[in-house]
Amino acid sequence: MKSSVQSLIKELEIICPQNFSVNVSMADISSWRVGGCAAVLVNPSSLQQLIDVTVMLSAKKVPYLVIGNTTNLLFTDENIDAVIIQVGSSLSECRIEGEVIIAQAGLWVPKLARKAMQASLTGVEHICGIPGTLGGLIAMNGGSQRKSIGSAVSSVITVSECGTLNIYANADCKFSYRSSIFQRTNEIIVQVELILRKVDDKHRVRREMRNILQRRNEKFPRKLPSCGSVFVSNPSMYAAYGPPGKVIETYGMKGLGKGGAQVSNTHANFIVNNGGASAADILYLINFLRESVYNKTGYLMDVEAKYVNADGLVSNI
Ligand SMILES: Cc1cc2nc3c(=O)[nH]c(=O)nc-3n(C[C@H](O)[C@H](O)[C@H](O)COP(=O)(O)OP(=O)(O)OC[C@H]3O[C@@H](n4cnc5c(N)ncnc54)[C@H](O)[C@@H]3O)c2cc1C
Structure with a gap:
């Protein structure tokens, strides 16, 4: 896509002149406050604009992904070579x-x-x-x-x-x-x-x-950037050991840190950004928690948040 950004900008200036930005730092705007720069971020101001942008991107075979408030998304530390369409207010x-x-x-x-x-x-x-x-x-x-x-x-x-x-x-x-x-x-x-x-x-x-x-408000960390609960509760693990937060706490991993990321001291199923965390720090903690819990209980916990890679593809973690 890199070579076509200039021609893309020309098209967007016609379709939605006030409603797009280039080189947008996902670390500045994403819920976890991590991520590289997205090539283009579009905020359509009407349904017609959204349709026109989608049709134009598809015709040009430009990859795009849709986001809302990013509260369930972990963006790669690399730059994202895709158009992000944000559906908002x-x-x-x-x-x-x-x-x-x-x-x-x-x-x-x-x-x-x-x-x-x-x-x-x-x-x-x-x-x-x-x-x-x-x-x-x-x-x-x-x-x-x-x-x-x-x-x-x-x-x-x-x-x-x-x-x-x-x-x-x-x-x-x-x-x-x-x-x-x-x-x-x-x-x-x-x-x-x-x-x-x-x-x-x-x-x-x-x-x-x-x-x-x-x-x-009593249970969850409220002030630090996060994506809410990291692991999905599994009914069978719940019955045998309890919810993910309790299991992580039981095995002594509450408060564990890596770079700027930390297993929250308030609720162990949250990973918070204490400042300057990278996606790599968060992925390290996720993998560490998942592997440790698997070794202790035999349950491999699924991750609720999704990962956005450098091509703008959204996948499970
Ligand atoms: C403090 C905190 C507490 C949370 N508590 C809860 C909770 O109690 N329960 C819970 O379920 N979740 C919780 N979450 C996670 C998150 O808020 C939810 O999953 C929320 O619904 C995601 O909405 P979003 O707009 O932020 O979506 P995003 O994170 O922007 O996107 C999530 C997924 O939806 C897709 N998507 C977004 N918008 C569209 C669209 N218009 N069309 C098609 N696909 C779209 C994206 O591509 C992505 O795959 C919490 C998060 C935080 C930070």
């Missing part, structure tokens, strides 16, 4: 019709939870503290309290590589624990329809959210 319209919420993918998840509560709707209290976009939440099938957003989804609209809009019914989304079909396609989620349930007393929904936020 410019695509965050939301309307409520009875028990149905129709929202764009850039909507901030805690805001979605608040809107549901204000409309006396129950069913998404568990997402009120997740610091990402609705698109990222759907792609990850995120949630908390042993729940996942997938169970509230009625349909998802995406933009394909050739710019067409595709509609996925719930069953087509192939939701499973912290996974969905959108991790295996290059389609961009642009709109989501959720079906919730009306309650008489919205204060009950509010109280439930308050309790969840309070528990999260």
Whole structure:
């Protein structure tokens, strides 16, 4: 792609003149505060812009990846030779019709939870503290309290590589624990329809959210950059040994450091950036924890965060 950046810039100046930047340091903007420079970052300000950018990139065979708020992504320390399309607050319209919420993918998840509560709707209290976009939440099938957003989804609209809009019914989304079909396609989620349930007393929904936020504030490190829980809980390991954080703590690895990265002293399933951590530091700790827990318990823990390599490809860690 390197040779075509100049011609790409010319195209972007026509399609979305105010909404792209070149040479963007992912260490400055990503949730973990690590990563090299992305060749180009585009923030489409409308659905049409997003479609036009996607069609142009596909026609030119330029690799691209989509991000939300990067709260589940570890970016390589190398420079990223791809276009990053960020779906954010410019695509965050939301309307409520009875028990149905129709929202764009850039909507901030805690805001979605608040809107549901204000409309006396129950069913998404568990997402009120997740610091990402609705698109990222759907792609990850995120949630908390042993729940996942997938169970509230009625349909998802995406933009394909050739710019067409595709509609996925719930069953087509192939939701499973912290996974969905959108991790295996290059389609961009642009709109989501959720079906919730009306309650008489919205204060009950509010109280439930308050309790969840309070528990999260007590349990999780809040001030240092991270990507939330590193390892996914495995039900069988949970039954035998407990959740990943407890297991890591039991085997004395809480607080362990490598470069600027550290297994959080607050919650051992978080790796925090104490300042100047590299992706290599974080990967070292992840591999060390995974191998140590495997040697002690026989369980190989899966990593929830995804890795972005120098070609802009997203993969499991
Ligand atoms: C402090 C903290 C607490 C957390 N707590 C939780 C928790 O309780 N539960 C939980 O599940 N997660 C949690 N997370 C992880 C993370 O917030 C969620 O996975 C979140 O849903 C990711 O959203 P995002 O917008 O940041 O997505 P990103 O990290 O930007 O992207 C994640 C994945 O989704 C894809 N993606 C993003 N947007 C789109 C789109 N529009 N179309 C198609 N694909 C897209 C990306 O390509 C990538 O593969 C936490 C993270 C932090 C930092």
